[in-house]
Amino acid sequence: MIKIENIKAFTALNKLREYNGKNPYLKKLKSELTNKGKLSLTSTQEEYIISNFDFEPYKVDRVIGISEYLGEEFKKKYDLPFVPNKMYIGFILGENEKSFHVFGKLKKNQKQNEIYWVPKTQIMEDPYYTPVDIDIDFENYEEKDKLGRKLYEHQKDGIKFLVSRKKTILADDMGLGKTLQSVMGTLAAESKKVLIICPSSTKINWEREINMFGEYDTAIISGRKWKPAKYTIINYDILKNFHTVKKRGEKPIEELTHILDEKFDTLIVDEAHYLKNHKSIRGSIVTDLVKKNAFENVWLLTGTPVANRPKDLYNLLKIIGHPLSDNWQFYVKRYCDAKNFKKKMKNGKIKNIWVIDGNSNLNELSIRIKNKVLRRMKEDVLDMPEKTIIPVFNELTSKEWVEYDNLWEEYLIKRKEQKKRGKPQRDLVELILLRQFIALKSIPNTIELAENALEEGKKIIIFTTFTDELLELQEHFGNQCVVHNGSMSDKDKQFSVDEFQNNPKKKVFIGNIMSAGVGITLTAADTVIFNSFDWVPGNNEQAEDRSYRIGQKNNVSVYYQLFDDTISTRMWYTLKHKKNVIDQIIGNNNDMDDIVKDIIE
Numbered sequence: 050m051i052k053i054e055n056i057k058a059f060t061a062l063n064k065l066r067e068y069n070g071k072n073p074y075l076k077k078l079k080s081e082l083t084n085k086g087k088l089s090l091t092s093t094q095e096e097y098i099i100s101n102f103d104f105e106p107y108k109v110d111r112v113i114g115i116s117e118y119l120g121e122e123f124k125k126k127y128d129l130p131f132v133p134n135k136m137y138i139g140f141i142l143g144e145n146e147k148s149f150h151v152f153g154k155l156k157k158n159q160k161q162n163e164i165y166w167v168p169k170t171q172i173m174e175d176p177y178y179t180p181v182d183i184d185i186d187f188e189n190y191e192e193k194d195k196l197g198r199k200l201y202e203h204q205k206d207g208i209k210f211l212v213s214r215k216k217t218i219l220a221d222d223m224g225l226g227k228t229l230q231s232v233m234g235t236l237a238a239e240s241k242k243v244l245i246i247c248p249s250s251t252k253i254n255w256e257r258e259i260n261m262f263g264e265y266d267t268a269i270i271s272g273r274k275w276k277p278a279k280y281t282i283i284n285y286d287i288l289k290n291f292h293t294v295k296k297r298g299e300k301p302i303e304e305l306t307h308i309l310d311e312k313f314d315t316l317i318v319d320e321a322h323y324l325k326n327h328k329s330i331r332g333s334i335v336t337d338l339v340k341k342n343a344f345e346n347v348w349l350l351t352g353t354p355v356a357n358r359p360k361d362l363y364n365l366l367k368i369i370g371h372p373l374s375d376n377w378q379f380y381v382k383r384y385c386d387a388k389n390f391k392k393k394m395k396n397g398k399i400k401n402i403w404v405i406d407g408n409s410n411l412n413e414l415s416i417r418i419k420n421k422v423l424r425r426m427k428e429d430v431l432d433m434p435e436k437t438i439i440p441v442f443n444e445l446t447s448k449e450w451v452e453y454d455n456l457w458e459e460y461l462i463k464r465k466e467q468k469k470r471g472k473p474q475r476d477l478v479e480l481i482l483l484r485q486f487i488a489l490k491s492i493p494n495t496i497e498l499a500e501n502a503l504e505e506g507k508k509i510i511i512f513t514t515f516t517d518e519l520l521e522l523q524e525h526f527g528n529q530c531v532v533h534n535g536s537m538s539d540k541d542k543q544f545s546v547d548e549f550q551n552n553p554k555k556k557v558f559i560g561n562i563m564s565a566g567v568g569i570t571l572t573a574a575d576t577v578i579f580n581s582f583d584w585v586p587g588n589n590e591q592a593e594d595r596s597y598r599i600g601q602k603n604n605v606s607v608y609y610q611l612f613d614d615t616i617s618t619r620m621w622y623t624l625k626h627k628k629n630v631i632d633q634i635i636g637n638n639n640d641m642d643d644i645v646k647d648i649i650e
Contacts, residue, residue, distance in 0.1 A: 061095040062088065064102045071106050072142045074150065074164055097150070101143030106152070107177065109138040114173030114416060116383075123155055123165075136165070138176055144169075147375070149176060169372040170379045173413070175420040183209050185237045193262045201599075203430035204230050210423045212238045216347040216369040218321065220424040223352035223591055224598020225431070228258050228568075231317050231348055235280075236262065238346060240315040242279060244308065246335065247319035249284035250533075251568030253543045255319070256282060275307045285323060285331040294337045308338060314345045320567050321349035322587065324368065325361040332364060339368050352594070353587030354422065359384040359414060360405045371421050373414075381405040384414045427597070434604040436597045440621060443494055443612050453615065456482045483616040488518045488581035491610035491617075495580045496525055498608060503556055508549070508574040510558045512566070512592050514581040522559050522580065530557035533565040542569075549573055566592035575603040580610055581617075586624050 065079050065088070075098065082088040090098070112135050115123075120132040138153040139162050149167045185208060187200055200208075204226050207219060211234040221227050235243050245255055252269050259265050259280050268278035273290045283291070291307035316339070318324065324332045339347055349365055360381065367374035374380065381387035386407030392400050427433045445453060499509045513519040516534070523532050531545040542564070549558045550573045558571055562583050574596050582589050597605040611617045 057092075057095050057099070058090060061090055061098040064098055068102065070102075070104075072101065072104070073152065074142055075101070093145075097143060097145060100145060101150070104143045106143075107141040109141060109151075109153075109176050112137050113176055115167070116171040116173065116413065119168065119171035127155065129155065135173075136167075138167075141176055151176075170376050170383075172372075173417050175372070178420045183213055183237075185209065185212070190233050190236060190262065195261050198229075200229075200233075201226070201431065203425050204233075207423060207425075208234045208237055211346070211348050214421060215345060216421070218349045218351065218354060218365055218369060218418075218422045220351055220354040220422050222424075222426045223594030224601075225425060225427060226599055227350045227352070228255065228319070231350060232258050232262065234346075234348065235315055235317075238315065240346065242277075242311060242313045243281070243315045243317065244311070244313040245280065245282045245317045245319065246288065247282065247284060248323075248567055249286060249539055250542050250564060251319060252282050252284055252539055254568055256280075277307075277311050281311070281313070288334045289330055292334050292338060294333045309342055313342065316342075316344045316347045318347075318349045318368075321351040321365055321368075322353050322361065324349075325364055327364040327367070336364065336368060352591060354424070358406055359408050359411070362414075362418075366418065366421075369421060371418065373417060383410055384408065431599070433597075434601060436593070436605045436607065438593075438607050438609070440609045440611050441494065441498070442618075443491070443610065445490065445612055445615065449490060453483070453486060456486060480616065484581065484620075485515055485517070487612055487615055487617045488513070488515050489521070490612065491580045492518060492521055492525075494610055495522065495578050498578055499526075499557065499576075502576045507576050508556050508558070510560070510571055510574045510577045510596055512560055512562050512577070512579045512582070514562055514583060516561075518580055519559055519561060526557045526559070529555065530559055531555050533558065533560035533569075535561060535564040537564075546571065560592075562588055562592050565595065569595055570598060570600065571595040572598060572600040575601065575605050577605065577607045578610070579608065582609060582620070582624075584620065584624070589624070 062082065065075065065082055068075050068079050070076075078088065078090075078094070078098070114135045115133065117132070117134065120134055123129060123136075124132045133155050136153055136155050138151045140152040141149055142152055142164065143150040147169060149169060149172065151165050151167055152162045153165060154162055155165075185205075187205055187208075191197075191199055203221075207221065207225075207227075207230040211217060211219060211231060219227050219230065221230075247255055256267050256269055259267050266279040268276055268281050270276070270281060270283040270287065270291070272287065275291055288308075289305075291305055292309065293303070293305040295304070318335060324335050326332045327336055347369055349369060351365075354362055354365060363374060363377070363380055378387075381403065385405040386409040388404040388407075390402050390404075392402050394400050427436075495511060499511060502509050511522055513522065519532060519534060523530060531548050533542050533545045537545075545558070546569050548555045549571060558565075558574065560566070562579075566588055577593055577596050579589070579592075583592075593605075593607050597607075609621065611621055
């Protein structure tokens with residue numbers, strides 16, 4: 050029987066004899082084979098010859114940053130007097146799954162180029178990247194726009210970025226027009242069939258934006274009815290109705306392939322941070338679609354690419370095929386300060402446990418993703434009015450403190466009265482009880498703040514977390530308010546937005562953070578009040594910027610209701626710490642980290 054490894058060696062040697070390319074490494078091996086008549090190859094060399102036989106050396110001709118770890122390795126291997134943090138790459142000679150094979154230099158005074166293996170995970174930039182000067186007739190699209198909008202320079206650059214990079218993350222600050230940029234990007238890229246995945250509440254908004262440029266064939270998918278179009282818009286929650294992800298060892302009752310069968314050439318994912326967990330239904334479906342469908346363009350849109358920690362970014366990088374996602378262990382060790390330990394389970398088996406909630410080497414991560422992740426902030430690209438964040442500190446009365454302290458005991462008495470079984474998880478339940486209590490106690494303060502603003506002729510946005518507080522605020526403001534929450538239909542949600550934006554009698558918008566915090570424009574207001582707020586900084590920022598976006602002419606004031614020494618102030622300072630971590634990754638650093646840590650402690 051002929052062994053596979055022998056066939057591989059035979060194939061590699063034959064290819065080497067035939068080689069007439071410019072790769073100096075292959076030329077050297079060929080010379081050795083010719084002179085000696087035989088050549089013993091390692092399995093790695095065999096793989097390299099077969100994979101790179103037809104590879105034409107790619108000219109890079111630029112200096113590229115490398116990691117500190119690789120610099121240390123180069124220092125030891127080549128006996129350098131310093132640790133290099135960059136290297137000159139003249140050509141990429143070839144590559145394998147984990148490394149680039151390059152021709153270049155490690156020192157300025159190095160006389161000749163030499164050959165180096167450079168692990169893909171240790172290189173700071175994409176060596177294949179070259180700026181593409183795409184000629185796009187923006188005036189033509191501006192003339193078609195029914196609203197007569199003129200593009201900002203950052204929007205033109207964003208459209209070029211999407212079209213030239215093809216698989217990328219547009220991580221612009223909320224309100225800079227990611228929807229407009231991506232729709233116009235599909236026109237510039239001459240996309241034939243576009244799939245848009247977005248939250249349910251923004252589907253109508255997407256259809257409106259597309260139709261601003263002409264009468265295009267659009268379809269909003271609902272329920273289980275699949276009727277696609279040139280632009281097919283579908284929300285995350287119903288993806289499972291049209292695509293089945295096969296799990297290992299399981300046979301699906303019915304394999305759904307509607308989305309794959311349509312052969313879309315462009316995929317746009319709005320609020321793409323929803324995909325941070327690859328094990329979630331929506332995360333696994335989108336990952337599977339990208340793996341199985343030959344999308345020419347994959348554009349992930351998010352104003353909060355890192356919701357909490359560097360681990361949140363990994364699956365987004367995986368979806369766009371960024372080299373950093375090729376090695377999960379390297380990523381979590383390098384950027385998530387990962388800890389690994391083994392735990393013995395009750396069945397006697399040993400389970401390998403990874404703790405990846407930390408962060409490390411954030412500046413390096415920021416540098417390494419910049420060729421595939423475009424992030425611009427309002428203050429950097431627009432002459433925008435200011436946004437001011439104002440924490441409003443309140444105090445509980447003595448009686449309210451007693452109520453606050455007794456919440457857990459009262460909860461246990463109620464459970465007993467209702468004859469509920471089992472032990473409640475104290476930390477989780479108590480946390481929710483405390484937050485609900487503070488949310489309800491905040492209502493009179495929010496009403497007073499809102500009434501003062503209304504007297505000045507302003508429109509007001511109020512954000513809530515719990516249904517009870519939303520309903521109580523709605524009852525107070527009555528006919529002069531509109532509401533927006535998850536139980537409403539998409540049509541009713543859009544009606545609330547339109548009424549608030551266009552009807553002078555509707556002066557107060559009351560929305561649930563998760564429902565009304567994304568994908569809508571509320572520039573009719575310049576005062577935002579958080580009666581309660583979310584644990585995730587990005588969710589709060591998204592909500593803040595429903596008002597603070599293109600079209601806003603006034604300075605925006607954002608108020609957060611807090612009570613001293615309660616769960617609300619603890620959350621507030623914890624969120625500040627989380628935001629500092631996020632800003633380091635996506636390039637908005639500040640010096641608050643140590644101060645906030647001290648406050649939390």
